[in-house]
Amino acid sequence: MGFSYRIANSDVEKLVKPLFVSELAFKAVLIWTCDNFFDTETDFITLNADKFQSATGCPINVGIKRSDIELVYTFEPDEWNEYPKVTPPKDKSYYVTVLLEDGKTVTDVMAYYQGKWYDEFANPSKNEVIAFYELPKPFKKKE
Secondary structure, X not given: OEEEEEEOOHHHHHHHHHHEOOHHHHHHHHHHHHHHHOOOOOOEEEEEXXXXXXXXXXXXXXXXXXXXXXXXXXXXXXXXXXXXOOOOOOOEEXXXXXXXXXXXXXXXXXXXXXXXXXOOOOOEOOOEEEEEEEOOOOOOOOO
């Protein structure tokens, strides 16, 4: 399961983004800064942009309240994704890890459709899905 960061407060985002030369520069500075300082005991995160990242052509430092930045979990097709922290990007079938009523976990294949998990008989799942994984491409015999 991967993750990234975003500014959760849209008013703050509207003020900060134009200070950067591009969306890519803004995201790069935000991700690098948060990767290095998000877990610290500070109330503010300072985004430092050099003259090449800044829309002004001069280095800038922008302080953002830590509470205005949120951690966003992202889908990773080649690893287990913790559900519901991450939701499937498409309505289709996935490998899933399911928590049974007795507390045991098993793997299965289930369909995800419009925000719900379905078993092989198209019934809504009675068990809790705790993780999912992209199904591999079907085998093709080499001739």
